[in-house]
Amino acid sequence: HEKKDSISIGFSQIINNDMWRKSMDHAMKVEASLHPEVKLTIYNADREVKKQIQDIEKMIEQDMDVIIIAPYESDSIVPVIEKANLKGIPVIIVDRKVNTSNYTAFLGADNIEVGRIAGKQIVSLSKGRANVVEIRSESVTSPGTERSLGFKQIIDQFPDIDRISIDADDFNSTNSKYVKILDSIPNIDYVFAFNDVIAYNAWKISKKKKPNNKIKFIGVDGLNVPNGGLQFVKDGILTATVLYPTGGAEAIKLALRISNKEIVPKNNKLNTTLIDSLNAEIMSSQFDKISLQQSDIENQQNFIKDQSEKYSSQRNLLKISITL
């Protein structure tokens, strides 16, 4: 295949105020920087569906080579995806599902499996006898619905596991519904939360209200950053988390293959796995190695940039001195 000298990739991110989204953006930028022909532009919609649609409209107007979308929810985004498709611009959907099949590829982990992994962990730790609280995501999204579905599929097979499901208020605020549950159920054994941030908040609330509680917390994401899920597992705050990779680097790689006219699978599954005290150390040291290599590459690139700037200014000096 003939390679283009410039490939424009637009990425519409729905929010970037949480660590998972920030890691996704970062992974995309790092991967893009490894391919000098790629020009990556990231748009952040501040959690506003309207803004996200406008951002994508802009990318269509600019006739980008590939558009990557991390959608907020499944329906409102459909017309603009179809518009890109009609114009012949390939679209990659990441993380959350959309209610159309008129896109080029989907990339993400299986959220039903994520819920099942969490459910199985509780079943095996409790030997099928426990009081469980599930804290779902506060908004209706495909990861929210699917994680909950997979979790229930496993947990509800066990008659001696009692499950109560509540919605999170939001990622950051104190969870009033959880506080009520904590007051009304004296013997909660496990909490499974939509993500590590919500799980951590529930842990904090429990610690404050019932300092001697024995509740075990399970989250989702497993980010390897300070205050990320991996750290929480290593610190014993979370009993486990389910790895939910952002797919940032993979999305750029996929975009490149598509722009090189390769045929790619429609559904590109990212792997998920349980992280608990047994494998948290090894997982984080592996991830650390990878990010060290990435920052090495970034440093080298900056060095090269520096050198070439120096070189061109020296050449200019030389030219000046010759003319003088």
Ligand code: FRU
């Ligand atoms: C971050 C986040 C993650 C979660 C993903 C699901 O915004 O809530 O915690 O795994 O989005 O869409």
